[in-house]
Amino acid sequence: MKPVSTRSAIWWIGWVPLVVFASVTVAMRNLLQPWQFMWALAFAIYSGLKWLTLWNAWPRSDRSSWRSVAYLLAWPGMDADAFLGGAKRVQPPPLQAWGMAVFRTACGALLIWVAARAIPAHAALIRGWIGMIGLILLLHFGSFQCVALFWQTVRLDAVPIMSAPLRSKSLAEFWGKRWNLGFRQLSYDLIFRPLHRRIGAPFAGFLVFIASGLIHDLVISLPARGGYGLPTAYFMLQGLGVVVERSQVGRQLGIQKGLRGWLFMAVITLGPVYWLFHRPFVERVILPFMHAIRAI
Secondary structure (H helix, E strand, O other): OOOOHHHHHHHHHHHHHHHHHHHHHHHHHHHOHHHHHHHHHHHHHHHHHHHHHHHHHHHHHOOOOHHHHHHOOOOOOOHHHHHOOOOOOOOOOOOOHHHHHHHHHHHHHHHHHHHHHOOOOHHHHHHHHHHHHHHHHHHHHHHHHHHHHHHHHOOOOOOOOOHHHHHHHOHHHHHHHHHHHHHHOOOOOOOOHHHHHOOHHHHHHHHHHHHHHHHHHHHHHHHHHOOOOHHHHHHHHHHHHHHHHHHHHHHHOOOOHHHHHHHHHHHHHHOOOHOOOOOHHHHHHHHHHHHHHHOO
16 A cells, blocks of 8 residues: 555545446446346445545554455445444444344345235235335345444444434434444545535535435436436435424424424435335336346
8 A cells, every 4th residue: 555645646546446347337237137237336336435435544544454355345334444443442242133133134035035925916016115125124234234243243343334213313313323324424424524614514414415316326227227316306305304304494393303303204214215216126127136036
């Protein structure tokens, strides 16, 4: 690695894999099935961002080669500083946490390979939605949680990327502290932190939602060849919801905490969720993927 003093002149090296991986994958779009293209593009973007976060954190890390490899290949989170730093004393997780992670993994597998198969063929959209919910349980709430618990067991600072999102008492808490903390950390480091002093925290936060929408459009709508703009519209609505929640009107309505806050969060996140996982994506990507893994 170059000395820290020279890294500002070669900042672009951190972005090279992301640009190359994503560009090559998009160029192969017509050679792959939609579901294959979706997974390939998602993995290309993920891999490029993992390298970028590692590159940015390297000067501040302990520069352990094995830990860097583990971060790149065996940890889905994006907080490279925490994982590579080793400054925080991490306690091993309780056995109950392992039990819940394994239980969620099993529930996800049952939804994909049992529940979805029981749905009649004429209800294909319901099959697809059950499969998506199962996939989220299997990965984000289950196996990824198990990986986090493993690293915590060996005393590495690996915070699970999901933190009981249904306990959120506000929309801001849901997106900022509980849902997909890997992307939250990434967007904070790359977008919010560099911009909030220049353009203000509210606008910087709104740009984070727009960026999230564009990424989801890329991974969801491009493989589906339809539904363009709907995922971006979904995340723009989330950003507007946070703005309203934190406004004087939001304070007067009492939607920043408590039951009202939870209800506001649930309505804004779940009400338009079909914008995010729109029909072309379910029909052209999720259902063929489920067929490919012999779920239906």
